[in-house]
Amino acid sequence: MKKTLLFALTLLLLSVGIFSCQKDPGTDTPEPGAGPDRKALLTYWADSLVKPGYQRFNTKLTTLKAKTTAFTAAPTAATLLEARQAWASAYVEWQKVELYEFGPAEQVSLRNRFNIYPADVAGINRNISAGTYDFELSTAIPQQGFPALDYLLNGIATSDAAIAQQYATSAAHRRYLTDVVAKMEQTFGTVYSQWNGSYRDTFVGNTGTDASSSLSRVVNAYSLYFERFLRAGKIGIPAGTMSGTPLPEKMEAYYHRGALPLQLATTAHATVQAFFNGRAGQPSLKSYLDALGAKDSRTGQGLAGLINTQFGVSFQQLSSLGPDLHATFTSRNPDAVASYNEMQKAVRLLKVDMTSALSVTVTYVDNDGD
Template sequence: MKKTLISALSILLMALVMLSCQKDPSSGTPEPNPGTTPDRKALLTQWADSLVKPGYQRFNDKLAALKTKTTAFTAAPTTATLLDARQAWQQAYVEWQKVEMFEFGPAETVSLRNHFNIYPTDAVGIRQNISSGTYNFDLATAIPQQGFPALDYLLNGLAADDAAIVQQYVASANHRRYLTDVVAKMDEKFGKVYGEWNGSYRNTFINNVGTDASSSLSRVINAYSLYFERYLRAGKVGIPAGTMTGNPAPDKIEAYYFRGELPVQLAATAHAAVQLFFNGRSASQPSLKAYLNALGAKDSRTNQTLSDLVNAQLGVSYQKLSSLSPDLYATIRTRNADAVAAYNEMQKAVRMIKVDMTSALGITVTYVDNDGD
């Protein structure tokens, strides 16, 4: 009887000690539940095989079509071949929005974004390059003289109408050469990135687990946050709307020379890609959302699930962004307050992604955004 009592007291004491060692759930983010600890390698594998590589493959197809159509145009400049080249440019530009956020690994190494989508384009510099016939796209000064924005100028803004644009190419070998060289540089840079992902880099990426600054998870999250904050929120909306300066600048929109519905389409496509990356393609597969849920990540102020809050805010900002259609240039000129409102909703999502999410993941933000907001 005495031994039984001692044994019972010992068990009770052990239970109390174990309970006292557990983390107070009210003190911060709860510990993962047993059996649901996030598998970083599985997440990285899902990103590589279901998002990055397929996304790059689809973009590679559009880039190949763009090369084919621009080659046909420079070989025989007509209104018909110009329209074909312009359509291929537009389709490739939309597809680019789905992969531009992947500026890590090989894309970061070759500065892919700098060669593809820095705008507004330098039209004066492009004209000087064409006139001289001498240029080097690897120089820092040439960054805004190439990529999709340069093609926007070359296919849409070179003259007052399509017939005049065609005549420029008919009359000038330098114009034909510059257009060819811009596309060739894009093909060269992307070819390196695409080749590495289809080669050894995929395994390097998925095996680089951890949360330190050099890990795949850290590089992806930093690239993701930077893209949403600087290139989507600020670049596509904030800067043209003048949120940093107080002076609207509609001439700084993406696809400025083509205009119409395309600038909003590009921004909305990019925003949808950001949310898709967060949620993944299937609820049953690893994703950033599932990873946060497994960590038990919650908002410290409301105790709501962080992934739900992020998704809700992204949904609101997407709706605000979509409301700027059909013509972003006209919207900024006539109802800029709507563009500012869309920017403000995206800014709320920036805080959740850059501060709350990175904190929950144990990721250090390694970039500095100094746009003044």
């Protein structure tokens, strides 16, 4: 009897010991060596990429407002040039933050309000003539943002002198230009203030991998941006890869043209790759995939290295489309199609292999017809 009681007591103590060593399933603290530290990754994204990027863009947007205000106060060819330069500078800076369409930016549809092109020129002109418009309407999306400013500063007349004269004689034009910039400032200000407020901690603290987690939202926004807005929007659609016919009128910065459209595209592409790699010694998508030992599903090669190699090839092909992207679409469009195809090769690596390795579910549907 004593031996039986002693044996039972021993089993009980062992059971308690094993149970006490098990991880509490309600905690999210990673065990040593359990895998990449998602909170460190989210912290890096928030504090070293998103917030500083938004700060730099906010500075450019403030300058744009100042220069357009000076132009509408005294419309001349000289003040027009300064406003146009501020617009182009802000537009380039925008390419460095446009992919952050998650959290506050997603809530206000920041990308839609800032950069859906081509601009609805007929709608813009109707708004100017009517003197009444509502930028919150879905139909007003292509009547605002950078593409609208492209038309207003570059396309409403055939020369700088004529554009300046149009503003000098039309209070309605001056008001519309002012209102477009004011709406941009207001919309972006909402996003910027939330990142500088409580949202930063909310973002960093959401360390899971489910569809509502910060990691999932970032990875989906990142993959979507590369696939739909860079690959298709900047190159594929104007090159006619979906329609079968080149459509250069659907390109970014159509009215300005020159070297700017390609600069916007290459800046966006460089931003995508820089976001993937992060800074040396800091957490990133690349370091996360390396820590997981992620492999390409087709070749078995290291996934992060393969993604970087393809990024390099697609960036080189994209850069070769200069100096005038509009001229490329109209006179050597096969080169633009080749650029689209090289970016498409990276889409599979990002959208299929990377999301699978990260245990992230793709929550968007690409509907461009390819």
